[in-house]
Amino acid sequence: MASSTTVKIAEFRRLLSHAHSVLVLTGAGISAESGIPTFRGAGGLWRQFKATDLATQTAFARSPSLVWEFYHYRRELVRTKQPNKAHIALAKAEKRFEKEGKRFNVITQNVDGLHRRAGTKNLIEMHGNLFMVQCTLCQFIEENDSSPICESLRNRGSPDVNPPEIDEKDLPRCTKCKSLVRPHIVWFGEHIWDDVLEKIQKEIQLCDLFIVIGTSSVVYPAAGYASILAERNIPIAEVNIETTPSTSIATYHFHGPAAQIIPQLLSVNLNNE
Known part of the structure; x- marks a missing residue:
């Protein structure tokens, strides 16, 4: 049966x-x-942070270096998965x-x-997508599959250490206007x-x-x-x-x-x- x-x-x-x-x-x-990993619930921490601590406009304005390290870590992790x-x-x-x-x-x-x-x-x-970026000034959106996404993030993003902040001018930049870009992802508090x-x-x-x-x-x-x-x-x-x-x-x-x-x-x- x-x-x-x-x-x-x-x-x-x-x-x-x-x-x-x-x-x-x-x-x-x-x-x-x-x-x-989902970065939600028990054990869902990167360094001492929850995703909800980092995936916000406020966090990015306060420390774009920290937020970009978090997303660089996630981008490189995803590359190892199928x-x-x-x-x-x-x-x-x-x-x-x-x-x-x-x-x-x-x-x-x-x-x-x-x-x-x-x-x-x-x-x-x-x-959104981890491998898309959006300019904070001109709003241009593009795919960026580079590894690392910029040289200053090479060997950064470890969940176990807290290195010095990266200067904003060395973080990922827009290919059109050269301004700072952010991950093209809907952050907490944002609308789809x-x-x-x-x-x-x-x-x-x-x-x-x-x-x-x-x-x-x-x-x-x-x-x-x-x-x-x-x-x-x-x-x-x-x-x-x-x-x-x-x-x-x-x-x-x-x-x-x-x-x-x-x-x-x-x-x-x-x-x-």
Whole structure:
């Protein structure tokens, strides 16, 4: 006799085969499976700081050197990690849907760029990307994948030492106006960019199947997307190692690691990976 999980997976696959606009929301859980720390909760400290101490306009104004060391550390850490089977399965499913003339879009709360590296094209990075920078003066936004991002940050960012501050003139600069740049990331106390919210709203309107992966469902506005779609009777599948506020409204809850469950849900063969 088939297990209840096997039955649920089969039911979900039938829904997936009839869907025309799949929308996926991913959170920290999917990246945690690639070994990327969340800097939240117990043990989520860099030096003596929480992420909430550093990822703010106030912290950057007070010490751009300290904040850039933190982000340099995170950038270099992410370089050592790889997209896992969940990231890869999502990218493969996108290609399959595209060939069938259907929509498959991913919204991520993560800033690590692993979805891009896995090959996902239809991607909305709602909180930004560690490898994008924004000028504090002219607001120019560009990708910067350099390692280190500037020479003064070479061999800096260790969580175990507190070196002298780097002079602001030696921190990352804008390629257009040479002013100081900041990470192109939505910091605590900031609003998500209007153009990003417009793209998300469009996908929510078109969505006929919603998949929520590895998100706590407590950070808004993303935490509200499942409720909006549930009111329209859109099927929702949640994949998480924990229960969340979205669990009670999900059509299906798959308890376990995304890297194990997502390839099964999306009928993706990763044997050649």
